[in-house]
Amino acid sequence: MTYRIHPALIVFAAIVFFFLLAPLVIIIGSALSDTTYLTFPPRGLTLHWFENIFEMSAFRRTGITSFQLAFAGTALSLLVGIPAAYALNRYRIELPSWLSTVYVLPILVPEIVFGFSLMKSVTVGLDTPIFLTLLIGHALLVLPYSVRVVSASLASFDFSIEEAAISLGSPPLKTFFTIVLPNIRAGVIAAFILAFITSLNDVSVSLFLTGPGISTLPIQILAHMEQFFDPTIASVSVLLMLVTVAVMAIVEATLGLTFLTK
Amino acid sequence: MKHFRSWSLALPATLAVLLLLVIPVASTIATTFGESAGPFAPYIAFFKSGFRRTVLFRTIEVALITTAVSLVIGFITAYVIARMPGRLKSIAIIAAVFPLLTGVVVRSFAWLIILGKNGILNDFLIWIGAIAEPLSMLYTEFAVIIAMVYLFVPLMILTLVGVLEGIPNDVVEASISLGASPAATFRQVIFPLAMPGLIVGAVLVFTGSFTSYATPQLLGGERQMMMGTFLYQRAMVTFDWVGASTIATIMVVVTIGIVLIMSRIARRLNPMAV
Numbered sequence: 462m463t464y465r466i467h468p469a470l471i472v473f474a475a476i477v478f479f480f481l482l483a484p485l486v487i488i489i490g491s492a493l494s495d496t497t498y499l500t501f502p503p504r505g506l507t508l509h510w511f512e513n514i515f516e517m518s519a520f521r522r523t524g525i526t527s528f529q530l531a532f533a534g535t536a537l538s539l540l541v542g543i544p545a546a547y548a549l550n551r552y553r554i555e556l557p558s559w560l561s562t563v564y565v566l567p568i569l570v571p572e573i574v575f576g577f578s579l580m581k582s583v584t585v586g587l588d589t590p591i592f593l594t595l596l597i598g599h600a601l602l603v604l605p606y607s608v609r610v611v612s613a614s615l616a617s618f619d620f621s622i623e624e625a626a627i628s629l630g631s632p633p634l635k636t637f638f639t640i641v642l643p644n645i646r647a648g649v650i651a652a653f654i655l656a657f658i659t660s661l662n663d664v665s666v667s668l669f670l671t672g673p674g675i676s677t678l679p680i681q682i683l684a685h686m687e688q689f690f691d692p693t694i695a696s697v698s699v700l701l702m703l704v705t706v707a708v709m710a711i712v713e714a715t716l717g718l719t720f721l722t723k
Numbered sequence: 724m725k726h727f728r729s730w731s732l733a734l735p736a737t738l739a740v741l742l743l744l745v746i747p748v749a750s751t752i753a754t755t756f757g758e759s760a761g762p763f764a765p766y767i768a769f770f771k772s773g774f775r776r777t778v779l780f781r782t783i784e785v786a787l788i789t790t791a792v793s794l795v796i797g798f799i800t801a802y803v804i805a806r807m808p809g810r811l812k813s814i815a816i817i818a819a820v821f822p823l824l825t826g827v828v829v830r831s832f833a834w835l836i837i838l839g840k841n842g843i844l845n846d847f848l849i850w851i852g853a854i855a856e857p858l859s860m861l862y863t864e865f866a867v868i869i870a871m872v873y874l875f876v877p878l879m880i881l882t883l884v885g886v887l888e889g890i891p892n893d894v895v896e897a898s899i900s901l902g903a904s905p906a907a908t909f910r911q912v913i914f915p916l917a918m919p920g921l922i923v924g925a926v927l928v929f930t931g932s933f934t935s936y937a938t939p940q941l942l943g944g945e946r947q948m949m950m951g952t953f954l955y956q957r958a959m960v961t962f963d964w965v966g967a968s969t970i971a972t973i974m975v976v977v978t979i980g981i982v983l984i985m986s987r988i989a990r991r992l993n994p995m996a997v
Contacts, residue, residue, distance in 0.1 A: 466806055474803035477796055478815070481822050481877065484833030487843065491836055499836050501843050545736035552729030560733060563740050570748055571934035571978055573951050574971040577958055581754075582747035601744055604736060662826030664937045668955060679828045683937065686832065695836075698829040705824045709817065 485702065492695035499690055510696040520697060523681040526592075530677060531660040534599030535607075535653055542607025543649070547641070549608075550615040564608040567601050572665035575602070580669035591672040598666045603656035610655060614648025615641075650715050658708055662701075752975065754968040765969040775953075779973065782950040785864060786933040789871040793928045794921060796872070797879025802913075804880065805887035816884065823877040831938045834870040835861070838942070866942040867949070874938060875928040882927065886920025887913070915992075922989040930978045950974055 487501045495505030514520050542564075549561055567575065576598060584594045618641065626636045642649070667677045676684075678697075686694055758764045769775050804815045822830060837843050838860040845857040860866055890913060898908040936951035943949060948956070950970055958967035 466803060470799055470803050474800045474815075477800045477876065478818050480873070482818060484830065484837060484873065485822065485825065487836055488829065488833050498841075499839075500841070501836060541736040541739055544732040548729045548732035552726070552732075555726045555729040556733060560737065563737055566740055566744055569979060569982060570744065571930070571951075571971075571974045573934055573936050573954055574748060574751065574974055575744060577954060577967060577971055578747035578751040579743070580958075581964065582750055583743065597743055601739060604740065608736065658824050662828070664827055665934070665951070668936060669958065679826055679937075682828050682832075683940065686835070686941065690835075690839075694832060698832060701829055702825055705821060708824060709820065 488695050488698045488702070492692055492699045494692050494695075497691055499692055499695060510692040511700075513693050514697055514700070517693070519676075519681055519685075520678070520693075523676045523678045526595075526675060527661055527678040530592075530595055530599045531657045534596055534660045535603055535656040537596070537600040538604045538607040538656055539611075539649065539652065542604055542652070543611050546608045546611040546615055547637075549612055550618070551620060561608075561612075565605045567603075568605045572602065572663070573668065576666040576669040579666070584670060584672070591670065591675045595667060595670045595675070595677070598670050599660045599663065602663060602666050603659050606655040606659065607652045610652035611645060611648045614645040614651075618644050647716050651712075654708055654712055658705070661704065748971075748975065751968045752972045754965055755972050758965065765965055769966075769969050769973070778948050778950060778953045781864065781947065782933055783977075785867055785871065785939075785949065786929050788868050789875060789932040790925050790929045792868070792872050793875045793879045794925055796876050797883055797924060798917070798921065800876075801880050801883035801887055804884050816881070819877045819880045819884075822873075823881065827874060827935075827937045828941075830874055831870050831941045834866065834873065834942055838866050838869075861942060862944040862946045864943070864947055867939050867947055870938050870942045871932045871935065874935075875931060878927055878931070879924045882924040883917065883920050886917050886923075890916045918992050919989045922985050922992070926982055926985045929981060934974055934978060 490501045490503045491499045492510055493506050493508070494500050494503035495507040495509070496503075545564060548556060579594060579598050583589055583597065584591070589597075622644075623636055623640050626640045627633060631639070662679060663677070664679045664683065667680050671677060671680050678701075682694060682697055755765045756762050761767075769779075800819075804812060804819075807815055835842075839845070840857050840859060840861070842860075844860065845854075848854045849857065894912060894916070895908060898912045899905070903911065934951055935949070936955065939947060939949040939952045940955075943952070950973070954967050954970040954974070957963045957970060
């Protein structure tokens with residue numbers, strides 16, 4: 462659309478962007494403050510609070526747990542999600558239409574209700590180890606991304622290429638890995654990234670599933686915030702923002718950021 | 724067996740959702756109907772209690788205000804972004820995506836620094852002389868709403884930029900060349916075509932804020948208890964699992980109800996589907 466927009470709207474949008482970004486700048490500023498309390502603008506600059514994170518074993522431990530969960534949960538969701546997405550597209554007429562709705566249930570059901578129910582039925586009901594229940598929760602939470610994003614990619618894949626390979630004698634599994642997978646690479650990467658970041662930032666599902674000795678970073682941050690109000694939290698937040706920057710760089714390099722508006 | 728291959732591929736994911744999500748959630752819902760005091764006893768108790776009703780109504784109110792404000796802010800901003808030249812547009816999209824990919828805890832935390840007693844907003848207001856004593860802004864409905872709007876505006880922007888860019892140029896040009904003013908074009912062409920996107924955005928923001936936990940916990944605290952924080956308190960502080968399951972069931976009914984109703988409305992309103 463080429464006609465001009467009212468200058469007032471441009472000013473409005475500029476204010477919105479200020480509103481979106483200023484709080485993040487404030488976090489970075491307070492993480493650098495040389496005071497024992499949170500303040501902005503920072504008074505005196507120090508990196509002490511970043512060192513402090515690594516000295517606090519709780520943040521280190523939960524940080525490692527969160528990354529393990531995000532990797533393993535995302536990998537698991539792709540492991541079951543890619544075949545499901547493939548089946549939905551390849552054998553569309555054979556499978557019932559409600560099946561694709563099943564895979565979005567983890568988004569449709571409120572996360573906190575899912576976490577609570579999983580705690581009651583699995584942690585308490587089946588007495589499973591805490592890490593395992595967390596892994597189940599995270600893998601299911603991100604399954605919709607795996608199925609839907611990969612599915613969107615498969616929707617534009619021409620299955621006759623696969624048939625050609627098979628009719629020329631290529632075994633089905635080999636065909637999948639050499640013909641199908643390279644064609645849906647972008648979808649798989651996108652699904653991985655969305656799932657990974659969702660898992661890493663999750664609060665509502667993990668909330669009920671953490672237990673003695675095992676917690677995730679966001680839950681640990683919440684617990685810390687309720688007791689202390691020092692710049693340590695701000696510096697942890699800055700580190701998490703750096704993870705976001707890294708993720709965005711990967712998205713930009715592989716898919717281009719405009720992918721996120723589609 | 725017929726359809727063996729298709730089902731064997733879809734089975735692991737399907738079973739995982741059914742066994743580990745549908746059954747546990749169904750059992751949570753079933754808990755509330757298995758009471759000896761009568762099938763609806765927990766719900767009667769819920770709606771009889773003034774406090775619990777207040778929590779439910781407060782949550783609906785906060786979610787509705789958040790949705791309305793995010794719709795207005797998100798739509799105007801997306802409208803401007805959709806008309807930006809290429810390079811500026813990518814920068815704008817990065818600026819909207821970045822907060823979205825940053826965690827809820829981090830983004831809520833920022834408002835703790837801003838709205839606190841010794842926070843930036845109070846410092847600023849005292850500095851310009853608008854107030855003499857710092858205001859208590861934390862643990863108010865205002866704090867929860869502003870943080871939630873902050874949380875959901877990027878989601879709204881990204882949803883709507885996609886929709887607005889999908890509106891064919893020809894349609895807008897046709898409207899203008901036939902003599903419609905920009906305002907009329909907006910009201911009669913762009914707005915109706917964006918309607919399905921507005922509905923999707925509204926549903927995402929409403930259900931997201933209705934079921935949120937971290938933001939009301941950090942910025943509302945005990946005083947501004949909402950459904951999410953109330954569920955946690957019932958389950959993990961007072962160990963009233965039937966009470967917690969009742970809250971959970973109400974949350975499921977409200978969110979799925981909204982999704983079903985709004986997707987039906989969206990289908991009816993979609994002018995491209997004629």
